[in-house]
Amino acid sequence: MSQVEFLKGNEAIAKAAMLYGIDAFFGYPITPQNELIETMSHVMPANHRVFVQAESEVAAINMVYGAAGAGGRVMTSSSSVGIALKQEGISYCAGAELPCVIVSVSRSGPGLGGILPAQSDYHQSVYGGGNGDYRVIVLAPASVQEAVDDVGKAIQLAEKYRNPAMVLLDGAIAQMMASVVLPTQPLPRVDTTTWAATGDFKTRGTRNVINSLYLDPAKLYAHNQHLQAKYREIAKNEALLVDHHPDHHDGAIIAYGTSAKIAIGAAQRLKEEHRIKVKCIQLRTLWPFPKQALREAIKGMPFALVAEMSMGQLFQDVLAFTRSDTIIGYVGKAGGEIITSDDIVNGYLQQMGGEQIEHSV
Amino acid sequence: MSIVFKKTTGLTDKPFSYCPGCTHGIIHRLVAEVLEELNILDRTITIASVGCSVFAYDYFNTDALQAPHGRAPAVATGVKRMHPEKIVFTYQGDGDLASIGAAEIIHAANRNENITVIFVNNAIYGMTGGQMAPTTLPNQVTTTTPLGREIITGAPIKMSEMIATMDHIAYVERCMAADGPSIMKTKRAIRKAFECQINQEGFSMVEVLSSCNIGWKMSPVDSLSYIKNTMTQTFPLGVFKERKHETNH
Numbered sequence: 001m002s003q004v005e006f007l008k009g010n011e012a013i014a015k016a017a018m019l020y021g022i023d024a025f026f027g028y029p030i031t032p033q034n035e036l037i038e039t040m041s042h043v044m045p046a047n048h049r050v051f052v053q054a055e056s057e058v059a060a061i062n063m064v065y066g067a068a069g070a071g072g073r074v075m076t077s078s079s080s081v082g083i084a085l086k087q088e089g090i091s092y093c094a095g096a097e098l099p100c101v102i103v104s105v106s107r108s109g110p111g112l113g114g115i116l117p118a119q120s121d122y123h124q125s126v127y128g129g130g131n132g133d134y135r136v137i138v139l140a141p142a143s144v145q146e147a148v149d150d151v152g153k154a155i156q157l158a159e160k161y162r163n164p165a166m167v168l169l170d171g172a173i174a175q176m177m178a179s180v181v182l183p184t185q186p187l188p189r190v191d192t193t194t195w196a197a198t199g200d201f202k203t204r205g206t207r208n209v210i211n212s213l214y215l216d217p218a219k220l221y222a223h224n225q226h227l228q229a230k231y232r233e234i235a236k237n238e239a240l241l242v243d244h245h246p247d248h249h250d251g252a253i254i255a256y257g258t259s260a261k262i263a264i265g266a267a268q269r270l271k272e273e274h275r276i277k278v279k280c281i282q283l284r285t286l287w288p289f290p291k292q293a294l295r296e297a298i299k300g301m302p303f304a305l306v307a308e309m310s311m312g313q314l315f316q317d318v319l320a321f322t323r324s325d326t327i328i329g330y331v332g333k334a335g336g337e338i339i340t341s342d343d344i345v346n347g348y349l350q351q352m353g354g355e356q357i358e359h360s361v
Numbered sequence: 362m363s364i365v366f367k368k369t370t371g372l373t374d375k376p377f378s379y380c381p382g383c384t385h386g387i388i389h390r391l392v393a394e395v396l397e398e399l400n401i402l403d404r405t406i407t408i409a410s411v412g413c414s415v416f417a418y419d420y421f422n423t424d425a426l427q428a429p430h431g432r433a434p435a436v437a438t439g440v441k442r443m444h445p446e447k448i449v450f451t452y453q454g455d456g457d458l459a460s461i462g463a464a465e466i467i468h469a470a471n472r473n474e475n476i477t478v479i480f481v482n483n484a485i486y487g488m489t490g491g492q493m494a495p496t497t498l499p500n501q502v503t504t505t506t507p508l509g510r511e512i513i514t515g516a517p518i519k520m521s522e523m524i525a526t527m528d529h530i531a532y533v534e535r536c537m538a539a540d541g542p543s544i545m546k547t548k549r550a551i552r553k554a555f556e557c558q559i560n561q562e563g564f565s566m567v568e569v570l571s572s573c574n575i576g577w578k579m580s581p582v583d584s585l586s587y588i589k590n591t592m593t594q595t596f597p598l599g600v601f602k603e604r605k606h607e608t609n610h
Contacts, residue, residue: 024442050442054435055468062432062465066439069426070406074439092429197424197440199447202403207373209418210426 003182009144009174014039016148020155021186023072024050026063030082031115032171033105057082061089068098069210071196077103080121090164091130095212099158102166105174108336116336117171119309125168126287135231137165138286140256144178159190172258235288245279252304256283259307259339266344291321301326303352307344308332371397375419382574382581384538391548405448406440408433412454413487431462434469437476450477455496456486459518470524470564477554478566483573491576498595517595521568525601531562533602537570539588
């Protein structure tokens with residue numbers, strides 16, 4: 001039996017995480033994700049789980065490192081500038097191969113920026129700001145329901161691959177209210193006894209040590225090769241996009257998150273008002289990037305438009321990853337302005353003939 | 362033949378990476394002996410920090426996590442909240458605890474996390490080659506205070522005194538590893554700190570004044586005298602906080 005509730009995105013994510021069986025949540029206030037930690041502050045203790053309001057985002061991600069290293073199913077959440085502060089800890093979690101979930105509710109930047117929604121943290125999420133050759137799984141929901149579903153998926157992927165997984169949504173999804181189906185059962189557990197530092201080494205027979213330090217370059221190179229092999233496996237298995245218009249072949253709009261939601265409507269308008277059958281391709285994973293599926297989806301098309309609430313960050317990757325004869329256009333804005341259906345329709349019509357627009361990429 | 366002395370089972374067989382003359386090895390042994398004597402090795406989780414003691418996870422015969430620089434108390438918080446029945450301790454130097462990790466230690470103490478902190482204060486950044494630490498003494502020469510520490514760089518931070526202002530925490534003592542009696546006293550303090558955790562009394566910290574003869578550019582013997590005669594002038598020994606036998610959790 002499913003549980004349906006009318007909730008704000010942030011609240012829905014918090015409740016879902018608890019229901020999926022998160023053991024511990026460590027957070028710090030930052031707009032626009034405050035309702036997430038506020039909800040966690042009561043649903044977690046009420047269900048005998050751990051909630052700590054940390055002294056900083058830096059401390060919160062290190063609590064995650066500790067609790068995940070001790071075998072817990074752990075989550076933190078933050079927004080843009082706060083995620084920037086967590087990067088050191090995310091690199092440590094990736095290096096020590098700790099499963100954990102990071103919910104990133106992006107606002108606008110750079111710097112303190114603003115508190116309105118943007119997708120300007122694409123690079124921050126996909127490429128990270130921590131040191132070293134590491135990767136974070138990045139899921140990109142476009143609705144409150146998808147955000148709820150992605151939290152569950154992030155837990156499963158994090159545990160399957162022993163890797164941090166991020167759910168990246170913008171403040172619009174976090175702040176909107178929607179009817180959502182919440183999980184009814186906790187997700188099944190994976191065995192962590194072979195590696196988690198739980199303080200039972202005598203009964204276990206070996207010491208479990210959580211560490212990312214390898215002073216011997218040969219050992220560190222081998223560790224990096226091991227990580228890369230894992231990342232190749234993730235890229236092979238988990239890259240995902242949704243083609244919202246499988247029967248449209250005149251062109252495409254490529255987007256994720258809130259931009260994808262708006263692009264679905266724009267594609268509809270292009271068909272109804274301009275008789276152009278354009279498909280909306282929604283990227284559901286940003287890392288791994290669904291390169292192969294995207295190449296196939298736009299194969300033979302004269303034009304595809306990237307729509308994003310950032311200044312060409314996604315456009316740059318689409319250019320790099322598609323490597324096709326299809327002309328790639330770009331429409332986007334940032335700073336808290338929400339991209340509109342008009343922006344996308346007009347951008348498509350202007351650029352479909354090959355007219356180049358100015359961009360910094 | 363009977364065995365009259367043997368290495369504690371609280372330490373692994375891994376040789377220490379510490380410089381000859383350094384007192385980290387002694388403090389490691391004291392902690393390990395206490396863990397063995399309290400029979401808690403099999404339920405202890407060590408949190409190593411960044412600095413000379415970064416490899417503590419290789420030396421203590423327990424499960425362990427290596428924490429980012431300064432973050433050991435936050436990592437310990439995560440571990441302890443997951444496993445409240447386990448014993449969790451951090452082993453941190455003064456650069457790690459009093460400089461980059463000042464926020465994490467203050468707030469872990471303020472939350473009265475039921476963890477134990479072993480704070481090794483040698484008034485210098487040893488591992489990186491002897492730079493000034495927040496604990497460096499006035500006029501002390503380091504590689505970043507070549508003319509001696511001046512007040513414009515700050516005064517030595519007294520972490521034990523600062524943390525002891527928190528009324529609700531369990532135990533704070535400053536000791537030194539300078540000679541036989543002071544080492545035995547340090548061991549008693551470490552034991553008491555772990556007993557506080559076992560009894561769920563809350564946050565406990567033992568600061569140990571320690572030597573860095575290489576960084577200080579002194580002989581090991583002179584270094585021990587320096588702890589005793591000079592460091593204790595700035596960092597007086599004593600119990601700063603003892604909230605007796607009240608369970609706080």
